[in-house]
Amino acid sequence: MLGILSLLMGFASISTDLYLPAMPAMGHALGTSSGMMEWTVSGYLIGFSLGQLLWGPVSDRHGRRPPVAVGLVLFVIGSAGCALAGSASAIIGWRVVQAVGASAGVVLSRAMVRDLFEGPRAAQMLSTLITVMAIAPLLGPVAGGEILALAGWRAIFWILVGVGLLTLFALPTLPETLPVERRSREPLGRALMGYGALLGDRRLLGYAGAGGFFYGGMFAYIAGTPFSYITYHHVPAQLYGLLFAAGIIGIMATNMINARLVVRFGSDRLLTYGTMGAAGAALVLALAARTDWGRLWGLAAPLFVFVSATGFIVANSIAGALNDFPERAGAVSALVGALQYGSGIVGSGLVGAFADGTPWPMGCVIALAGIGSLLCTRLLARTLAHH
Structure with a gap:
């Protein structure tokens, strides 16, 4: 079960990370600009955000498994x-369809964890899942670089077709975690209106904002590094995969540390430490991107610290948001996910819009994202003090 849930959560990353090293080659083959290719990431995120908002209430009403099956087909x-x-x-258009499908597995695997666990135990399980799931982006760019060299960029997407079909065949082994008596009876239209009420909750906004701003920075990193590393610093496509993999190893390490410490220190405190580390690293990165200080390593080192903060920010912000609304786990998981990936649209879109051939637009967007994430945890701290 853990294996399939990890795979479902991994769809978000595998469908983007596998083709990252191929982006410059795809742009060349299709005769288009780097900014246009960066928007293939933004297009995916639009489908991913909107898809989650739909799947959450649908699953609260009809159970978790049927929507996952429909999503895999899409x-x-x-x-x-x-x-x-x-x-x-x-490609941008088909990426939207691909993303609406991938979002079902991601949002519902989180809701399934909430169906089965609560409190620090849920944060611990999410950390474990994210650690296992991190294998996809760890191997993704490395494998993508190899597939590109052997068979060209189109083969990367055919491999994703295969992964989707395999998961679809494995799905019947996953149990339904939401029994009929716990399902929501309200019509879908009213459930979608319910997002407005959830957005009025300050604690929920604090958790969602901390994760959301951070994701904006993460997707600025995903859209910006292929061109900052490969085009600007002349890093070979295969070596790009290794630089990207270093960040994923950082994510896996911090998630394992978080799973260990969360029961002892609580998820709120670890979330605050994570956002402080991310904001500090982001400011160093912006300085290096502006002045070219440290050349390639001036970018790679602070980016490694920023990306590694994922382990303390993502699982704890999701678990905190889910904790207050156990009876609406699908909808809350969807809303948090949509806000995270919605910020990703803004982050990757800004990097594409201001692309000037240097790493500066990426560094600037990541710095703003890190500061925003930290400010949201401060909002959360004030709300907690009033409780």
């Missing part, structure tokens, strides 16, 4: 569309 169709696409705009 993921397979979208991946095949990307493989056959003849232009960058067609």
